[in-house]
Amino acid sequence: MNRSELAPLIDHTVLGPETTPADVRDGLDAARRHGMNACIPPYAVEEAAAYAPDVTLATVVGFPHGQNTRETKRREGVTAWQAGADELDVVINVGRLRAGEDDAVRAELEELVAAVPIPVKAILETALLSDAEKRRACEAAAAAGAAMVKTSTGFEASGARTDDVALMSEYLPVKASGGIGSYDEAAAMLEAGAERIGASSGVAILEGAPE
Template sequence: MDESDVPARIEHTVLGPTTTAADVREVVETAADLGMRACVPPRYVPTAVGAAPDVEVVTVVGFPHGNHQPAVKATEAERAVADGASEVDMVAALGPLLAGEDGATEADVEVVVDAVEVPVKVIVEAPLLEEGELRRACAAARDAGADFVKTATGFSEGGATVADVEVMSEYLPVKASGGVGSWAEAQAMFEAGAERIGASSGDVIVREYLDSVGAPEDGADAGAE
């Protein structure tokens, strides 16, 4: 990978329950400096867009458990896009899938995909699933027209693993998220098939990457999309 590509594949993230507008501004300004995307809570999408208009802002829908009604998720996604979000990460409804109702999980995703014209990533909480369940969740997301599958919210048990990314990449492009805190960890995820990394340590990952290739930090700006 060259240094212009890696930063743009990192989504610098702040999604915690105590997140403030100041936190969001700091994250998107850092993302702008290093050529990253940013992932922020829905209420702060306008703040993020206003603070760093050139940064691609991602937000979450049905977060963190996915138990919202599908129509509510769709409305949340529509509002996020109207506020300036360029991508949406939605939490899949896993309860129906675990009950054998894969079609209900697929329909849950499809409602959001149909509601917006931006890429939709589907969070499947891979650490909570057996491999067969993970494959069914990824198939449901694929069949519903999603653009990516994402490993985890980071607010449940576990995070991204190489084994899960390898399975998930058989179905759709993968965003590895949850517990990825260094360039070495991010590189392992990329080598396993991930296309994106979501991390609250996105700045650490990019700086470590640039150090590893001997690139200046200001050279990362060329990687912003």
């Protein structure tokens, strides 16, 4: 896959706890220059939409632990959409999933999906889940009408893995995210079935791709 084909599949991500408005603008400049999307903190969405209206903007909901209330997640998502977000990446409630409360996980996602007219990606945080739990999370996301499932927040010890991508792709399109820092790593995720890459190293990934 060459650079022009790969670029629109990358969500160039700026989501660290110390991310400044200048960091966001730098990320948007890189995304615009290379033809990537951008994934930015919720506080920066309105400013980012005005600064880079031609860049597809994703932002996060319930980030990074996913333990906000249903109402809080819904309000976060609606606020982000109204501010100019084009896509939402929401962290599922891993605690409820691990407790066997799959209906609650589904209902929470379903409520957010119904509240906004933009794609919602469900972040599973695969490093915390068994394969059986990953399957149940994917089933809940699919039943809720999520557009994609995403591997990771990038804040756990391990991130995206090709075997997880292959498993998740049985249910919904997959965004592989977490620890992807090179073209070879991104290509492996795409080969495993990912349709989107989330990475803070978007520029480095593209620079490693064939021209």
